[in-house]
Amino acid sequence: MNKVSVTGIGMTAFGKKEASLKTLLMDACLEALREANFPKIDAIYIGNFMAGSLVNQEILGAIVANELGLGTVPAFKVEGACASGGIAFRQGFLNIQNGGYENVLIAGVEKMKHATTEETTRAINAAMDNDSNEILAGLTFPGFFGTVANRYFYETGASKKHLAMVALKNREYAVNNPKAQFRKPATLEEIMEARMITEPLGLFDCSPTTDGAAAVVLSKGDKGVVVRASAQASGPTQMQEAEDLLSLPAVRASAEQAYQMAGVGPEEIDVVELHDCFTMTEILSIEELGFFEKGTGWEAVAQGLTKHGGKVPVNTSGGLLSKGHPIGATGLAQIIQIVSQLHGNSCNQVDGAKIGLAQNLGGTGAYSTVHIFEGVK
Secondary structure (H helix, E strand, C coil): CCCEEEEEEEECCCECCCCCHHHHHHHHHHHHHHHCCCCCCCEEEEECCCHHHHHCCCCHHHHHHHHCCCCCCCEEEECECECHHHHHHHHHHHHHHCCCCCEEEEEEEECCCCCCHHHHHHHHHHHCCCCCHHHHCCCCHHHHHHHHHHHHHHHCCCCHHHHHHHHHHHHHHHCCCCCCCCCCCCCHHHHHCCCEEECCEEHHHECCCCEEEEEEEEEECCCCEEEEEEEEEECCCCHHHCCCCCCCHHHHHHHHHHHHHHCCCHHHCCEEECCCCEHHHHHHHHHHCCCCCCCCHHHHHHCCCCCCCCCCCECCCCHHHHHCCCHHHHHHHHHHHHHHHHHCCCCCCCCCCCEEEEEEEECCCCEEEEEEEECCC
16 A cells, blocks of 8 residues: 655635635645646545535536646546535545656535625525435434534533533633634623524534635655545444434444454544534544544533643634635645644644544534545654
8 A cells, every 4th residue: 555645735714705615626636736846636526515506517527637737637526514624625635645647636616795694594405314304303413413512401411501611611712823814803792792593502613615725735745744544434424313312423434443443443533624613513523533522522622622732722723613614625725724823833832732533524413524644854
């Protein structure tokens, strides 16, 4: 099996952007290619979820190949809801690892801010099982994770304050990230008192709609940040099918696979980017990834164990909650933050970071990817 490394990264600022989806995508790709010193690209993978429905644009892989003059190389669009970027990265990784390619360009993009709330909600709900009683009853993503949060409160000592502490931590990190969507400081009181979206989730508990793009170049060998593991798993697509409402089986399974592949355990991870589409999701995920025992994630947050000086800093980019969540680009933006941390030049740098983990979720837990990286020696 070939070793695989990240040799180039590129990312636009996240937020509301006047630039077109194609321009955002090209900007990120060019930045990544430039950093990698423009290697000969053998294939292209593009993570995207909504361009067809919100921008009326498909064939994104072919557009990248054409615009960048990459010739007749194979190009693919990868869709896995909010895990589209992570899955695209995994496909590129596997094809280099198995000897099919030497250099692969992987990118993700989304353009969401121009659409109405109704249009965006309808498009996002394509990531749920729309032939189910739950969707007919009006279940949405905030409704799902709000239900999960209320159940978590019931079974543990957690409260809305602990959700707010997650949002506050991630906002404090985003303040120092020049590419984050939300960089204005917030207070715990402001977060607690914000407009309710669905009980108990307020405005700060929910990730925003976002425009943005991110890209990486993967290459054969170990001349960059090495990909130690790439894993993917699936989980239930309906709430009524969950054996345990407070579990994300796909996250746990993909993490177990990744740890085994990398030959490390959660105690050896120095920095983490995980999929905090809602504050509740971050608490569940730090448990499923093995950093804290089940039902104790809220205590870890309260004790400051998920930030600098704690057990493991989580979402030092600001996370989806404050960095932003351009769905197709999210998984790659997480990876870029980890790669930057391992290069030692990230915002909110973690001293001595050598091994990092990125976890990307799709749907209400339908997909999860986990990637583990090791820094340049």
